[in-house]
Amino acid sequence: MLSRDYLRSETQSARTRLSSRGVDPSLLDRWVALDFGRRSILGDVEQLKQRRNELSKQVGGIKREGGDPDALLAEVGELKKKIAGHEDHLVETEAELTGLELALPNLTHESVPMGADEKSNRVERTIGETTSFDFEPKAHWDLGPQLGILDFERGAKIAGARFTTYFGDGARLERALINFMLDLHTGEHGYREVLPPFIVNRDALVGTGQLPKFEEDLFKLRGHEYYLIPTAEVPLTNLHRDEIVEEAVLPIKYVAYTPCFRAEAGSYGKDVRGLIRQHQFQKVELVQLSLPEISYAALEELTGHAERVLQVLELPYRVVTLSTGDTGFSAAKTYDLEVWLPGQNAYREISSCSNCEAFQARRAGLRYRPNTGGKPRYLHTLNGSGLAVGRTLVAILENFQLGDGSIRIPEVLRSYFGGRDRIASG
RNA sequence: GGAGGGGUGGCAGAGUGGUCGAAUGCACCGGUCUUGAAAACCGGCGUCGGUUCACGCCGACCGCGGGUUCGAAUCCCGCCCCCUCCGCCA
Structure with a gap:
């Protein structure tokens, strides 16, 4: 596997160097899209989880003091649905991303002679x-x-x-x-x-x-x-x-x-x-x-x-x-x-x-x-x-x-x- | 193949539903003390991901994967691995 940092910051060079090994350059475009998508979903999902964790803590406090947490529970219910939806999407994205990464060959060292065979x-x-x-x-x-x-x-x-x-x-x-x-x-x-x-x-x-x-x-x-x-x-x-x-x-x-x-x-x-x-x-x-x-x-x-x-x-x-x-x-x-x-x-x-x-x-x-x-x-x-x-x-x-x-x-x-x-x- | 026990931080070992990423001890790193060292004392000490110029903040991880729950190391299901006994076998 190549490092994500490299693929992200040196996409152009990755495209050229991998194509010298017979890799279809459009795979790099796909990778960039998936990587961006992954981080975007991840940001959303983590924000929702943060909120959920906070609310759960509050529920615990309220119950300890014998209060009624129903209002909070309703919001948590909503959050759970949203999180589940995002996470399905995230799992799919990550599966495709790692699948792609596992299929990319290594980069050759600069001292390696260029050639097809x-x-x-x-x-x-x-x-x-x-x-x-x-x-x-x-x-x-x-x-x-x-x-x-x-x-x-x-x-x-x-x-x-x-x-x-x-x-x-x-x-x-x-x-x-x-x-x-x-x-x-x-x-x-x-x-x-x-x-x-x-x-x-x-x-x-x-x-x-x-x-x-x-x-x-x-x-x-x-x-x-x-x-x-x-x-x-x-x-x-x-x-x-x-x-x-x-x-x-x-x-x-x-x-x-x-x-x-x-x-x-x-x-x-x-x-x-x-x-x-x-x-x-x-x-x-x-x-x-x-x-x-x-x-x-x-x-x-x-x-x-x-x-x-x-x-x-x-x-x-x-x-x-x-x-x-x-x-x-x-x-x-x-x-x-x-x-x-x-x-x-x-x-x-x-x-x-x-x-x-x-x-x-x-x-x-x-x-x-x-x-x-x-x-x-x-x-x-x-x-x-x-x-x-x-x-x-x-x-x-x-x-x-x-x-x-x-x-x-x-x-x-x-x-x-x-x-x-x-x-x-x- | 049958029966039972167990997988928690580098190691040992607590923790059976609510600030637990996790007590405590050892190991390790830094400091105090010391002529120096040891001992003692104080502090630090996991990994991955996201975000940030940075400080930091957030998420995930207690064999792995699902599930229940507002909330899981802790409850349920499946799988993997290790140990003990029996059977079999080189």
């Missing part, structure tokens, strides 16, 4: 050489089944399309990556490990911005107001919902491994082969709750933590700033990390690191009390994959494949394989 994204830096081979490299959807470590058919048999089953060293590699990432972020980057519920309620999803707009992307439990999490960002960011924390505890840094579930509505025909786009995938997620003043430094730091995983695994990648049109609903600025995949001859997203500023904090009621005392303020939220585990596994298979179809295990993962340096058939 990913074509306007800006490459910030490219790390490592794209892997070269003296043979024709294979895609992971060929390598995995050949090695017997990924089984797409059996994933589909027990669940459906976009589900995969891992066997043997495939399952072990996934587990090794999870442990390696968690160990790195807790041991060297100062994050506290969390194991949250993988199912959340509606409020949590509204808090981070998936709802009410993107319901069709989510798996909902039948007969319950429960949803499978699309990312650990949802439980982690909502951990302190409706709390006021002391400034001294900031920044709060959480890391969690969770499976993630996405309906992938509207992506039919996209990445249908392999592990790239699944209904369920594993992810290690980083979340920070930050002081507003330093949240952009925190974004650089958090992005660096995700990059560190790729560096230690010796995977080539690049960092891209998403354009205004490609930036997600809740984010003010997003860096995507794209890993080189020889099987596709392309860089593919493996992490997305965002500063949401106070957008989620307003929705979720995340505030802090300044050291100097005074009013609570909204804090800033950041999140980033550190990393998407399935895609990391893909990158390892494709980048470290050897001519004989076996896979070289990166140095830092060997301790999770009892010291072995190869994944070979069987």
Whole structure:
């Protein structure tokens, strides 16, 4: 959510900046009308309530002294009717107002490149050489089944399309990556490990911005107001919902491994082969709750933590700033990390690191009390994959494949394989 | 699933229809005292919204949502959460 103060006092700028994200400018006009209407009704209703409260007090006094309050009661009766009418109107106005506010995306930071889609994204830096081979490299959807470590058919048999089953060293590699990432972020980057519920309620999803707009992307439990999490960002960011924390505890840094579930509505025909786009995938997620003043430094730091995983695994990648049109609903600025995949001859997203500023904090009621005392303020939220585990596994298979179809295990993962340096058939 | 108990300010804990946004204690902040500190004493100390240049004023909030009433933390209904016992279960 954007702040009402901003929408009110900077309406023109809000109109321009939101339209660069594809928001219909007339929504702003509607907002202004509703906001004005709300305050006008509120003024009336509160005045009537004030009068009613005064009269009620008088009635109490009169009754105590054994008098007859009938004259006052008649006036109160009138007031009650008026108040009820105004309040119905007020409830409607507020419902439409918040509905509108919940549907407006965040404003992008001034450093974000303007553009309608990913074509306007800006490459910030490219790390490592794209892997070269003296043979024709294979895609992971060929390598995995050949090695017997990924089984797409059996994933589909027990669940459906976009589900995969891992066997043997495939399952072990996934587990090794999870442990390696968690160990790195807790041991060297100062994050506290969390194991949250993988199912959340509606409020949590509204808090981070998936709802009410993107319901069709989510798996909902039948007969319950429960949803499978699309990312650990949802439980982690909502951990302190409706709390006021002391400034001294900031920044709060959480890391969690969770499976993630996405309906992938509207992506039919996209990445249908392999592990790239699944209904369920594993992810290690980083979340920070930050002081507003330093949240952009925190974004650089958090992005660096995700990059560190790729560096230690010796995977080539690049960092891209998403354009205004490609930036997600809740984010003010997003860096995507794209890993080189020889099987596709392309860089593919493996992490997305965002500063949401106070957008989620307003929705979720995340505030802090300044050291100097005074009013609570909204804090800033950041999140980033550190990393998407399935895609990391893909990158390892494709980048470290050897001519004989076996896979070289990166140095830092060997301790999770009892010291072995190869994944070979069987 | 069955039976019972409970959700009040940062914490503990009063309050069962009328100046109750809420006693009291602790914690916290400021002051007095003190060489300094502690103790003691004095004062302050919730959130949101509206309005105001400001001081302030007004409204709302005692898990959430409805209802009864001139008036609800207090009575009624629904829901959520927590605890205890039984059943079941990993």
